Structure formats: structure tokens, C-alpha cells
Amino acid sequence: MEPSARILSSTQFPSLFPLPNLNRSNVFPVWPKKPKATKSMRLHCSKMYVPGFGEASPESKAARNLHNFFTYVAVRIVTAQLESYNPEAYQELMEFLDRHSLNDGDKFLASLMRESSRHKSLALRILEVRSAYCKNDFEWDNLKRLAFKMVSESNTRLMREYVTETSPSDTEK
Amino acid sequence: MEPSARILSSTQFPSLFPLPNLNRSNVFPVWPKKPKATKSMRLHCSKMYVPGFGEASPESKAARNLHNFFTYVAVRIVTAQLESYNPEAYQELMEFLDRHSLNDGDKFLASLMRESSRHKSLALRILEVRSAYCKNDFEWDNLKRLAFKMVSESNTRLMREYVTETSPSDTEK
Numbered sequence: 001m002e003p004s005a006r007i008l009s010s011t012q013f014p015s016l017f018p019l020p021n022l023n024r025s026n027v028f029p030v031w032p033k034k035p036k037a038t039k040s041m042r043l044h045c046s047k048m049y050v051p052g053f054g055e056a057s058p059e060s061k062a063a064r065n066l067h068n069f070f071t072y073v074a075v076r077i078v079t080a081q082l083e084s085y086n087p088e089a090y091q092e093l094m095e096f097l098d099r100h101s102l103n104d105g106d107k108f109l110a111s112l113m114r115e116s117s118r119h120k121s122l123a124l125r126i127l128e129v130r131s132a133y134c135k136n137d138f139e140w141d142n143l144k145r146l147a148f149k150m151v152s153e154s155n156t157r158l159m160r161e162y163v164t165e166t167s168p169s170d171t172e173k
Numbered sequence: 174m175e176p177s178a179r180i181l182s183s184t185q186f187p188s189l190f191p192l193p194n195l196n197r198s199n200v201f202p203v204w205p206k207k208p209k210a211t212k213s214m215r216l217h218c219s220k221m222y223v224p225g226f227g228e229a230s231p232e233s234k235a236a237r238n239l240h241n242f243f244t245y246v247a248v249r250i251v252t253a254q255l256e257s258y259n260p261e262a263y264q265e266l267m268e269f270l271d272r273h274s275l276n277d278g279d280k281f282l283a284s285l286m287r288e289s290s291r292h293k294s295l296a297l298r299i300l301e302v303r304s305a306y307c308k309n310d311f312e313w314d315n316l317k318r319l320a321f322k323m324v325s326e327s328n329t330r331l332m333r334e335y336v337t338e339t340s341p342s343d344t345e346k
Contacts, residue, residue, distance in 0.1 A: 047309075048250050048310055049254075050246055050250055051253040052249050052253075057315075059315045059319055062242055063323055070320070077221050077222065080222060080225075081222075110331055110334065120335075124332075133221060134324045138231065138232065140317050147236040147243070150237065151240060151303060151308070152304065158282055158296075158300065159297075161283065162287070165287075
């Protein structure tokens with residue numbers, strides 16, 4: 001594998017939603033606590049009980065992973081900007097990316113800051129871009145709309161495919 | 174590795190944000206197209222140019238990954254419900270989970286539907302729960318708030334840690 005291929009292979013990228021395993025050995029120590037939670041939740045809200053997130057909520061898990069995603073996006077933005085007007089810094093950042101994983105965005109940035117003073121400037125810029133991207137550019141409403149659409153369309157598609165596959169067809173396929 | 178450990182190891186879970194590599198061989202074939210896009214985007218909006226997402230937007234990438242996350246959550250919800258009142262179905266679902274990855278939620282559900290008629294009922298229920306969870310239960314505003322908070326706090330923490338580490342301290346550490 002060439003060194004550059006290490007950076008962000010699609011399987012490697014964010015350890016996104018690094019959730020606890022759903023397997024039994026892992027599940028049992030957590031779920032016996034459930035009845036209490038279920039009872040109190042049923043009294044106070046109509047939401048479905050989601051087990052297995054420990055102290056964190058599903059929302060905070062999702063936010064943690066979006067956080068790493070925003071770091072990735074910020075790195076791409078800065079890299080693209082540097083490529084145009086500062087080829088030297090671009091090279092340095094790309095070399096650093098060859099050697100460090102972006103799976104954990106904060107860890108990546110902490111290492112980048114400590115590499116050299118030039119790298120530190122790049123890291124500060126990525127911090128700034130990450131914050132601006134998350135707060136101004138990322139289209140939250142669009143995310144929600146797309147996720148709704150994806151769930152509806154996937155559900156329809158999965159059911160349609162199943163029915164098509166299991167029904168005897170007129171044309172004998 | 175015991176079979177059950179295969180289901181949802183933290184590295185295995187969602188192939189979340191399965192993004193294109195950031196390495197150079199991959200970057201160059203995409204980025205030469207950039208100047209045109211940059212120019213037109215600069216004319217029409219003030220957002221930063223995010224390269225490397227091809228035809229998809231960062232929002233649709235994030236939605237795709239939330240989609241898999243919602244499937245994971247729906248599976249957890251249904252499993253927890255079954256555990257209480259239908260131990261047999263619970264066993265069947267857990268056994269199926271031992272054998273199939275949840276990385277790709279839709280693929281998982283398509284396989285579940287085709288396993289047996291009982292599994293099909295479970296799959297239909299997971300589809301329903303996934304849709305209800307995404308549309309009613311998941312707290313989108315909370316996600317946004319948490320992500321904002323995480324970015325601000327991480328940025329502050331990273332800078333504070335760097336400064337603390339590199340400044341000569343009064344107490345000689």
C-alpha cells in the first residue's frame with residue numbers, strides 16, 4: 001500500500017458512531033438496568049426507550065461523530081485553499097496527513113499543533129474553519145430533510161424489492 | 174474472536190462517512206475541476222468551498238451515515254422490546270445479528286427480510302421504528318446544539334492544552 005493510501009481509506013475514516021457492541025456478552029451487563037429506566041421514561045415521555053448508550057444519548061453520539069466529520073471537512077477546505085496560494089504549506093499538510101489518521105479529529109489537531117510552528121498555524125486555521133463550517137456553512141435543515149427522505153425512500157425501496165422478488169411475476173421474470 | 178463479537182465492534186460499525194481518500198493520487202483527479210466551481214460559488218454564495226465530495230454534498234454524506242445510525246438505534250429499540258415480551262424472537266434476532274453486520278443498515282434489513290417469514294416481521298418492525306425514531310424521537314435541535322458546543326469546547330481545550338504544555342510554568346510543572 002502506498003503511504004498516502006493510509007490517510008483516509010473509506011473503511012478507516014471516522015470511527016464513526018463507535019458504539020458499544022450489540023452482542024450478548026456486552027448487552028446483558030447493561031440491559032438489566034432497563035426496567036427502571038423504562039418505567040420512569042414511560043411516565044414522563046412518549047419516546048421509545050433506546051438502550052445501550054450508557055450515560056450518553058444517541059444525539060451526543062451522533063454529535064461526536066459529526067464533530068469528527070467537521071474536522072475532516074475543515075481539513076479538506078484548508079488543503080484546497082492552500083493548494084492554490086501556498087504550495088509549500090500544502091505539501092507540508094499533505095505529508096502530515098500521510099502520517100496521521102483523521103479518525104479522531106481532535107487527536108489529529110493536537111499532533112498537528114505540536115509538529116512545528118508552521119504546522120501549528122495550519123492547525124489553528126483548521127480549528128477556525130471547523131468552527132465556522134459547523135456554525136455557518138453546514139446546512140442543518142438540509143441534513144434533517146435528507147435524512148427524512150432517505151429513511152422514507154429506503155423503507156419503500158426495501159419493501160418494494162422484497163415484494164417484487166417474492167411475487168410470481170406475469171412474465172416469469 | 175467469539176462469533177458474537179463480530180456484530181458491532183466499534184471499528185466495524187457504521188462505515189460512517191465513508192469518504193473519498195484525502196491522499197494525493199485521489200485528490201488530483203478531482204481538484205483540477207475546482208477553479209470553475211470556486212468561481213461560480215464565489216459569485217453566488219459566501220460559503221467555503223468544500224472539495225472532494227463529488228456530486229454528493231457534505232450534508233448528504235452526513236445524512237447517509239445518520240441513516241445507518243438510525244438503523245442501529247432501531248435495532249436496539251426492537252431488541253430491547255422483544256427481550257421483555259418475546260424471548261423467542263429476541264433470540265432469533267440476536268442470532269441473526271451474530272451473523273450479519275449492521276454497517277450497512279439497508280443491506281442488513283434486506284437480508285433479515287429474506288431469512289424467514291418471522292424474520293421478515295422483525296425487519297418490517299425495524300423499518301417502522303427507524304422511520305418513527307428519525308421523524309419523531311431523534312432530537313435534531315439537540316444534535317445541533319451539542320455539535321456546536323463540542324466544536325467550541327474542543328477548540329478551546331486544544332488551544333489551552335497546547336499553551337499550558339508549551340509555556341514555562343511558575344512551578345516548573
